[in-house]
Amino acid sequence: MDWMNHKLKEWLDAGVIDESTHDSIVAYERKQPQKRKVPLFLTIGLIFFALAVFSFIAANWSLIPDFLRVGIMLGLMWGFYVLGHFAEIRHFGWPILFRLLGLAMFGASMLVTAQTFHFSMSDSLVPWAIYLAAIAHYFIWRHQAYVIVGFVFGVFTLVSSISSIGWVEWLLFIAVTFGWFYFSKAIEPMLLSWLLLFGSGLMLWSLLDYKSSLWPVWTLFVLVALLLLVPKFEYRLRPLYLMVGAVILVVYLAIRGETDLTLVDVNWPEAIALALSGIVVAAITWIKFRSIVWVAILGAIGLLLFDETAIGLAVVAEISALAYLMIAQRQDQPLTLGFVYFIVVQFVIYFVYAWERLDMSLFFLLGAILLFVLSGIGWWLKRKKEGVAS
The missing domain is CATH 1.20.930 (Transcription Elongation Factor S-II; Chain A)
Incomplete structure (x- = not known):
């Protein structure tokens, strides 16, 4: 309250509010219920009392009758919920903490019931x-x-x-x-x-x-439909689709580049079906959610997995990373996710293809030169476009 009075006086002196507004705010705040603070020593005492009760129960657990064990857990559960209820009404303590403890006692009561009456824990x-x-x-x-x-x-x-x-x-x-x-x-x-x-x-x-290595891609494609159901939040959910799609592509690249075909169980009919589904997802996202049209690229993974060298996956990952950065930069969009994805792709490509063939410094030097060239091309195209517009 002292802090509020100080700020109100500061605003009043600065002319931000007038005298009547100041008096109205003070009158309103005085009518609000004040949070009651539990004394420090009382809090410490309650903690030690709770520890003593739990220690006594634990020490004598084997001597307690079966039904009483379950009753103790249920009693603690309801005790914490009641305490949380009154803590919220009377404005003391931490209602959320009491309810979380009640939830924990709910789980503990189920475990105790299963163990006491020898129910299967599998x-x-x-x-x-x-x-x-x-x-x-x-x-x-x-x-x-x-x-x-x-x-x-x-x-x-x-x-x-x-x-x-x-x-x-x-x-x-x-x-x-x-x-x-x-x-x-x-x-x-x-x-x-x-x-x-x-x-x-x-x-x-x-x-x-039916065992398939493409379930992650199929799942992501199906979940695109969820964006149609939550139009109020779909724009805030879009980065999640991009991040998950990027992780999926990088994981497939790493697995296919470092292992043989035994870990990649795919067949031509499913690979073709996934590619066609990718085209459908591309059409839907281009019309409704254009910023996540990148996930449609995953539709080509089924076909690319047949390449034992994994070069196709590497090319797709590299081009998509560069294209995303260039387009996001031209549209003045955040580049953080794109840069993280690009760096991860470079590391994966290095460990898959260049670990024993090329020094790491030389590899990243070539990558830097490539980025500088692409940046120069992008800058030149932008200047040319601005010159034509002017």
Whole structure:
């Protein structure tokens, strides 16, 4: 309040606000409920008391009856939720921390129940339950902490289900994650839930009998359709498509350049189908989302993987990096992502082709000369265009 009074007096003296506005702001702020600070020693005492309780429970855990164990966890869970509720109403403590502890106790109660009654811990439902609970917490309280918890347990759910996931679980995961993506109405949960949807596409490796190395590209192409469903946020989601597409191309280049065909299981019909899909994606993105038309280049990966030398992939990666930088520079767009992608491509190409043949300094010198030449050509074309316009 003292800080606010000081600023209001400063604004009043500077003529930014008048006397009536000053009095109205002061009267309004005095009516607002003030956050009550918990005394420091009381906070420390509560922490030590909580540690003492947990230590006592841990020391006597084996002596506690089965049902009482579960009851203790459930009691702690509801205790933290009630504490968070009153902390928000009475304006003391940290409501978000209490609710996160309640969520942790929810997961702990499920683990204790499974261990106490000797339920199978393989294919555990605990990650699924905490993932769903974190999403529910987000929609109730709309705090970013639940977004992070939900994403972590979403990833854990996918990873822990690699060897045993079925169609029902896979479709349920996609339905829940898509609902989180579509109804969250905020960019942070949309970005992280999008990554989970992309990860669910990669799960097709273990879900289908048909093994394909092109599932990442197919998944990215399918996810382009999501931009049509969220027009309010699609412009902020576009960099994610470019980053993921760049990573996919670089990973394919590195794998194909450093390994033999045993790691690249593709066939001509699928490669042709992917190329045709790339043309469709190019048409859609050119009309609706022109800045991410670059992802359509990935449609050629299926055909390029048949080249054992991986030169085709290297050429595509190099040209796309240079073209993106030149076009972004001419349109006065941010160049950070383009430069990172270009540098990564250079490192991959060096380690694939020039590690034992060319000194690194000479390799990057040739790259610098190439960039200088291209920059000069771009500058000359721009000057020529400006001269014609004038």
